[in-house]
Amino acid sequence: MHPLSPEDALPNNVSRVATFFALYPEPLGLTDGTYFCTALRSSPVRGFSTKIALHLKENETPIWLAPQLSDSLVVSVRFHRGQRERNLLAENYAMLMPIVRAVGGSSFPSFTDPSSPDDVRHEDRLMDYNDPSVSSYTVIEMTTQLVIPHETFWEACTPSDDIMGPTLTRCLEGLHNIVNAYRFAERIMIPSPARERIGPEIVAATRSADPEKGGWDTPAHDVLNTFATARQPLLRGVQSPATMEGMTKFLHYESIGHPMIPILHLQTELDSAYYLDGNFRSTVMFAHSASEVLLDVALMGMLFEEGRSFGDALRVYEKPLKTRVLTEYHERLGGPWNPTGINAVTDWLRAVLQVRHRVAHAGYLPIYDEGHAAREAYYNLGKYLRDRLADRAKKYPFTAGMLVTRGGFDRRGIRTKAAEEAVNIAE
Numbered sequence: 374m375h376p377l378s379p380e381d382a383l384p385n386n387v388s389r390v391a392t393f394f395a396l397y398p399e400p401l402g403l404t405d406g407t408y409f410c411t412a413l414r415s416s417p418v419r420g421f422s423t424k425i426a427l428h429l430k431e432n433e434t435p436i437w438l439a440p441q442l443s444d445s446l447v448v449s450v451r452f453h454r455g456q457r458e459r460n461l462l463a464e465n466y467a468m469l470m471p472i473v474r475a476v477g478g479s480s481f482p483s484f485t486d487p488s489s490p491d492d493v494r495h496e497d498r499l500m501d502y503n504d505p506s507v508s509s510y511t512v513i514e515m516t517t518q519l520v521i522p523h524e525t526f527w528e529a530c531t532p533s534d535d536i537m538g539p540t541l542t543r544c545l546e547g548l549h550n551i552v553n554a555y556r557f558a559e560r561i562m563i564p565s566p567a568r569e570r571i572g573p574e575i576v577a578a579t580r581s582a583d584p585e586k587g588g589w590d591t592p593a594h595d596v597l598n599t600f601a602t603a604r605q606p607l608l609r610g611v612q613s614p615a616t617m618e619g620m621t622k623f624l625h626y627e628s629i630g631h632p633m634i635p636i637l638h639l640q641t642e643l644d645s646a647y648y649l650d651g652n653f654r655s656t657v658m659f660a661h662s663a664s665e666v667l668l669d670v671a672l673m674g675m676l677f678e679e680g681r682s683f684g685d686a687l688r689v690y691e692k693p694l695k696t697r698v699l700t701e702y703h704e705r706l707g708g709p710w711n712p713t714g715i716n717a718v719t720d721w722l723r724a725v726l727q728v729r730h731r732v733a734h735a736g737y738l739p740i741y742d743e744g745h746a747a748r749e750a751y752y753n754l755g756k757y758l759r760d761r762l763a764d765r766a767k768k769y770p771f772t773a774g775m776l777v778t779r780g781g782f783d784r785r786g787i788r789t790k791a792a793e794e795a796v797n798i799a800e
Contacts, residue, residue: 388422388529388582389519389590391540395575395598397511399563401452401555408436408451409551413543415446418520418527425582427451427516435584446527448547451514460508513571515544519579532579532590541596545571567651572598600651632670632775639663643748653744654732660751661729664721665694667755667776671762672697674772675705695726705769706761717750717757724750760785767791774799 408428426435427449438447457464474481517540520527530536545568552566564570575596581587627634643659646652669690676686689701698718703710710718724746731737739747759777763785766773774795777785782792 387586388420388425389531389579390425390427390516390582391519391532391537391544391577391579392428392514392516393541393544393575393577393596394512394514395571397452397513397566398570399511400454400509401511401552402559402561403452403454403511403555405454406451408449409554410438410442410447410449411547411550412442412445412447413547416522416526417444418446418518418529419444421518421520421527421529422582422586424585425518426584428514429580429584446518446520446543448515448517448544450544450548450551451516453512453514455510455512457508457510462507513548515541515548517544517547518582537577541575541577542568564650565652568598569600569649569651571601573601574598600648632673636663636667636670639666640751643751647744647748651741653739653741653747654737656744657725657728657732657739657747660725660747664725664751664754667758668694668698668702671758671772671776672701674775675769678769678771695722698722702758702761706758706765708757708761717753720746721750721754725754763787763792766795770795770798 410427421443423440423443425438425443427438427447428436428451436449436451438449459467518527519530519532519536519540521530521536545566548571549566552563556563556565575598576593577596578589578593580589623634623637639659640663643656643663646655646659672689673686676689681689689697692700699710699712709716712719712722724743728737728739728743728747732739759781762769762773763777763782766777766782766787766789770791773792774797777792777795778799779796782788782796
């Protein structure tokens with residue numbers, strides 16, 4: 374992000390800060406120029422200037438960090454209010470009406486408003502709608518020290534690719550705390566901030582912490598926040614010949630209550646929480662729910678194929694989930710199903726079950742790494758379960774056919790008579 378050639382090298386004895394500007398996804402009710410500074414829980418900062426300008430604005434006095442916080446790792450966020458060229462209603466109308474007119478043609482009725490003169494067009498009324506709640510937007514300005522971590526402290530450093538990425542992540546952590554405080558204080562329902570929702574383009578620059586020792590470094594950089602682009606048109610789905618067939622099959626399975634539908638819904642919520650919302654608490658909870666439903670559907674199918682009575686099956690499900698995992702699958706499917714060693718079950722117990730209990734019972738907020746680990750553990754457990762079912766297709770044809778499917782057998786290179794019969798029975 375900030376490659377420096379030898380002739381551009383910055384003095385090592387000058388403390389620097391990094392500032393990031395980004396569009397916030399919701400307009401906030403904070404006054405233009407409002408700022409909040411939060412100290413993060415971390416090791417102390419060493420060798421950094423005690424004179425730190427948090428925010429600058431041309432021809433105005435800088436906003437300074439309190440000297441007693443100069444050895445703390447801080448993030449300061451200033452909120453700016455902008456005005457749209459046209460409000461959301463007019464913007465929506467401008468995007469909507471070309472399609473409406475293309476479909477309806479000249480015969481499509483015009484809009485009328487009895488309370489307005491005949492010569493005032495609908496579009497003009499929308500453009501004149503100046504309610505700030507539908508015409509303003511918010512830009513966030515995030516500033517923090519430019520430092521590199523050591524084992525027990527942080528130290529001042531110069532900008533580089535390796536430094537700027539984690540620095541932006543730290544700013545978003547501070548933003549998360551500040552916006553949470555705002556939404557709780559105002560009792561408003563807006564999503565929690567996350568890197569997946571900020572941007573998608575972020576403007577970044579560095580400068581001296583003390584403006585008397587130097588100004589902004591060059592060049593500034595615009596950064597594509599790839600985590601935010603999943604919501605954007607450039608990554609939208611593209612209709613293929615199989616799209617309509619897949620949609621028809623899904624709607625059919627949903628109409629008959631196929632057991633895979635709840636699993637697919639939970640799995641989609643899991644991926645949306647992880648990739649679109651950056652909500653790692655929800656990621657862990659959906660990973661747990663999707664896992665439990667998948668495991669229970671598999672066990673239910675096997676109990677059915679064993680001819681077990683309703684009462685027998687009920688007694689199996691009276692056990693806690695962890696007990697069922699450790700006692701009900703090994704004898705039926707083989708492979709390791711224990712809490713020790715290196716395997717998919719052990720990873721799932723650690724990354725999903727244990728973290729889920731902390732979230733559900735202690736209100737724990739997982740970090741990114743824990744959300745990532747929970748998602749990976751869910752998918753690895755699902756693959757492991759299906760691998761074992763594919764290997765036992767002759768013993769449990771209905772369950773294997775339902776959860777492995779024809780595509781799953783093909784991907785595993787299994788084209789046996791037992792696999793074919795399993796798919797036919799399930800279908």
